[in-house]
Amino acid sequence: MKIMVAGPVGVGKTSLIYALKKINSAARKTQAIAFIGDAIDTPGEYAQIPRFYSALMVTSLEAEVVLLLSDAADPAVTLPPNFAGMFARPIVGVVTKIDLPCADPAKAESRLRQAGVTAEVFPVSTLSGEGIDALYQFLKERRCDL
Ligand SMILES: Nc1nc2c(ncn2[C@@H]2O[C@H](COP(=O)(O)OP(=O)(O)OP(=O)(O)O)[C@@H](O)[C@H]2O)c(=O)[nH]1
Ligand SMILES: [Mg+2]
DSSP states (O other): OOEEEEOSTTSSHHHHHHHHTTOOOOOOOOOSOEEETTEEEOOTHHHHSGGGHHHHHHHHTTOSEEEEEEETTOOOOOSOTTGGGGOSSOEEEEEEOTTSTTOOHHHHHHHHHHTTOOSOEEEOOTTTOTTHHHHHHHHHHTTOOO
């Protein structure tokens, strides 16, 4: 099963794919939709600029699960209400950067809920590794290829 990651610029999408795949490399800005093995990485602009939404929607059909990310340390709301509803795929929420001192994971989760995430939300840090195993196990149980 394939995953796709989506969410605002700099939220940590590429870093999360690297962490799940145990790729020891620093993420660089994602310029275009890219496959990292089976996982689909998307540029943050695609989640923030409405004219890119259709590309995100079509690409999500290649995946079986969409991970929608929200930054625990960024208070700005950047996803529109019910953004998750555009994907005809199960959505899993991920709150990123929980290691940062200013992180507010509960607020980030509520932003995901406002964006229409109704199922699981996993708090993670790719820096400390916290939460990565739990998300990895969850995806494996769903038979996602990682
Ligand atoms: N402290 C901390 N920093 C993180 C974490 N995850 C990612 N970052 C940092 O956040 C920045 C952006 O990470 P990326 O993985 O490139 O973010 P992205 O969502 O792929 O960004 P775009 O490709 O521009 O859409 C990088 O400097 C990462 O090192 C985390 O869990 N904790
Ligand atoms: Mg990226």
